[in-house]
Amino acid sequence: MKHAWWIPILLLLAGCQGAPHAAEDVKPNIVLILTDDAGYADFGFTGCPDFTTPNIDRIATEGVTCTDGYVTASVCCPSRAGLMTGRYQQRFGHEVNLLAGTPQYATQGLPQEETTVADRLHELGYATCALGKWHLGVAEGYHPMDRGFDEYYGCLAGSRSYWPYEEPPKHGKGLMRNREPLGKEAEGTYFTDLLTDEAVDFIDRHAEEPFFLFVSYTAVHTPMHAREDLLEQHAEIESERRRKLAAMTTSLDDGVGRILDALHEQGIDENTLVIFVNDNGGATNNASDNGIYRGMKGSKWEGGIRIPYAFRWPARLPAGVRFEHPVSTLDILPTAVSAAGGDIRFQDAIDGVDLEPYLAGDETGVPHDRLFWRRSVASATREGDWKLIKVKGNPVLLFNLADDPSETNNLAEVYPDRVASMSAHLETWDAQLAEPRWGHAKRYREYQVLKHRMEVEGREAERKLP
Numbered sequence: 001m002k003h004a005w006w007i008p009i010l011l012l013l014a015g016c017q018g019a020p021h022a023a024e025d026v027k028p029n030i031v032l033i034l035t036d037d038a039g040y041a042d043f044g045f046t047g048c049p050d051f052t053t054p055n056i057d058r059i060a061t062e063g064v065t066c067t068d069g070y071v072t073a074s075v076c077c078p079s080r081a082g083l084m085t086g087r088y089q090q091r092f093g094h095e096v097n098l099l100a101g102t103p104q105y106a107t108q109g110l111p112q113e114e115t116t117v118a119d120r121l122h123e124l125g126y127a128t129c130a131l132g133k134w135h136l137g138v139a140e141g142y143h144p145m146d147r148g149f150d151e152y153y154g155c156l157a158g159s160r161s162y163w164p165y166e167e168p169p170k171h172g173k174g175l176m177r178n179r180e181p182l183g184k185e186a187e188g189t190y191f192t193d194l195l196t197d198e199a200v201d202f203i204d205r206h207a208e209e210p211f212f213l214f215v216s217y218t219a220v221h222t223p224m225h226a227r228e229d230l231l232e233q234h235a236e237i238e239s240e241r242r243r244k245l246a247a248m249t250t251s252l253d254d255g256v257g258r259i260l261d262a263l264h265e266q267g268i269d270e271n272t273l274v275i276f277v278n279d280n281g282g283a284t285n286n287a288s289d290n291g292i293y294r295g296m297k298g299s300k301w302e303g304g305i306r307i308p309y310a311f312r313w314p315a316r317l318p319a320g321v322r323f324e325h326p327v328s329t330l331d332i333l334p335t336a337v338s339a340a341g342g343d344i345r346f347q348d349a350i351d352g353v354d355l356e357p358y359l360a361g362d363e364t365g366v367p368h369d370r371l372f373w374r375r376s377v378a379s380a381t382r383e384g385d386w387k388l389i390k391v392k393g394n395p396v397l398l399f400n401l402a403d404d405p406s407e408t409n410n411l412a413e414v415y416p417d418r419v420a421s422m423s424a425h426l427e428t429w430d431a432q433l434a435e436p437r438w439g440h441a442k443r444y445r446e447y448q449v450l451k452h453r454m455e456v457e458g459r460e461a462e463r464k465l466p
Contacts, residue, residue, distance in 0.1 A: 027210040028313065029272040030121070030336050031263070033059075033256060034083075034214070036076065036133060036159075036221040038308070039282025041291030042249060046308045048289070050237055051246040055257030059276045060310040062319045064359045068326045069309025070382075073375055074280045074298050076158055076221075077135050079329070083277075084116045084136065084147070086333030086344075086352040090374050093437035096444075098135070100157060100171040104438035109137015110147065111437070117333040118148025121212040124340045127151075129202045132195045132216035133158065138172035145179060149214070153177050153198045159218055162191040162225035162248075190227055192219045192248070196255030200262045207266035210340070215259065219252040220245050222286055227251060241287035273313040273339055277329055281305060284463040294407045296462050298444075299451050300373055300380040300389045301407055303462075313339075317359050325366045326382055331355045372429045376440040378448045381426045388422040391452040396423070410454060 040046055044053045045060035072082030072089060077097045081089035089095065092111045099105060110116070118128045130144040132154040137143070144152040156172035164185035168174050175182040199215050226247035233250065237243040256276070263269035281304040282288025283297040295301020309327065311317055316339075330352035334344050338354040357363035373380040377392040385402040398412040398419055412419050450456065451465040 025341075026271060027125070027341055028315070028339050029210055029263075029268055030126075030212045030339065031259065031272060031274045032212070032214045032332065032336075033259070033274065033276045034080075034132075034216045035252060035276075035278045036216075036218050037280065037283040037286055037288060037297060038220050038249070038278045039288030039290045040293055040303065040306055040308060041289045042220070042245070042282065043308050045310065047291055050242070051234060051249065053249060053253040055253045055260060056276060058260060059256070059274055059312040062314065063274070063310055063312030063317050064321045064323050066309040066311070066327045066359075067322055067324045069277065069307050070305050070326060070328045070371055071277075071280050071307055072328060072330060072373065074300065074304035074373075075375070076133075076279050078375065079279045080136055080216075081110050081114075083279075083329040083332055084110060084118075085114050086117065086330050086350045087114070088330070088351050088372065088433070090433040090436075091349060091351075093434040095375055095436040096438065096440045098137070098158075098438065099441070102438075105138065105171065107139050108438055109139060109142030112141055112146075116148045117336055118144075118212060118214070120148070120333065120337045120342060120344075121340055122148045122150070124337070124342050125210060126340060127206045127209055127211040128214075129206075129211070130154070130214045130216065131198050131202075133160075133218045133221075134172075134216070143179060151178060151202065154195065154216065155218075159221050159223070160191065161223060162218070164189060190225075190251065192217060192251045192255055196258050199255070199259050203259070203262040203266060203268075207268055212336070215255075217252055217255070220248045220286055220288065221283070224248070224286060239287060245287045269314065271313075271315045273311065273316075273336070275332060275336075276308065276310045276312075277332070278307040278309075281307065284466040292406050294457075295451070296459075298447065298466060299462075300378050300391075301452070302387075302401070302405065305373060305380075311335075311355070311359055316356065318361065321359070321361075323359055325358070326368055326371055327355060328352065328368065328371055331367065370425055370429075372426060374430060374433065376436075376445050376448055378452060379426055379430065381422055381429070383422055383425070386418060386422065388419065388426065389452060390423065390426065391449055393449050394452055395454075397452070397454070398422075 044057040071079045073079040081094040128149045129151040130149040134156045135158040138156045160173040224244040226244045230247035234246040282290045290303035293302035295303035334352045334354045353367040380389045389397040396412045399407045447465045
């Protein structure tokens, strides 16, 4: 016993040496902010020319901007299915939009056998909450609380009024708290602001435990409803519709600012991973702006599938960095699960990649050799700087995005060997996919063919083919 004097010293040293590792082991909070139908150039950090988004820009300037970020589909419902599962949604037949009023809308949704990012994080001990637009099923068994979320507030539909309904609406457009419809909605409330209120409340209630918060704003999807005070703030914008979009975006930006402030006030912003993405390219009907990128929502042009995409995690990621290799919303699930201490390396058919080592600068190279898209009659693939678009009934399209980001010069006849090689990879991927669980309306199949013709140029022509 007389030699035991050194034991406390060793224990103290061990404790000191272990402290940094204990700090590193603290699970980060994860906040995923998803906007709806915004254009690529509708935010400050992506070059918006006529209004500002200082709070959303903070995510980019204090983190990493992914310049070549993509969704898995250029329309809402399948895009969300890919994001939620980390898998190409065509693998499980969730290929086209669920349209309100159709028989499938009332009975189908994200297949119940698929595992969501919320499922995985819940298993890792996270409190989970979804707010806002769901659009992954309104029937029993498809509710967010059946898909890994502990709490839910929002609407199950793909869109709704920003102002309260006087009568209960149909097709899942009414507000719900958890599983209960709210009935009569409070007068004078604006939906974007309501979602922000709920987000701040969730953060305040769960600041002492790891949480996953999915804030799925409907802004700036139609209907074009804006607060009067914010319309006045943008009175200098001549186009009435663009002025409404600016006002709607300002409400969205104010909300993101309040979320970031809540994280700071709770002292948890340093170890919170905040991800900002949009669900597809700018829509044809809301005055959105895709900047230099050709095409809009619904197309395989860059304007349909390339999105604003940024990560902020001060404890782990550098600030003010631009990551210029192609990434996908498929990557959100593996990135979040890995950050939470999970391991998806041995999971079957996860198509996404953990981006954290790439964004932090620990991993060199590219996360994806190729990315793929398919919706009905239109398919595409990107391989390095090269992009191939194939639409039934149309000539094959090949572009070099480094030289031609606006996709104006079809090089298919100049590089037939590249067309053949990329087509073979696309066909191999296509052979792995399931049959769609529900069909694509005839008019949308026809629009897919028409909108991918080289002669359809300019926003006026694009807006005629939604």
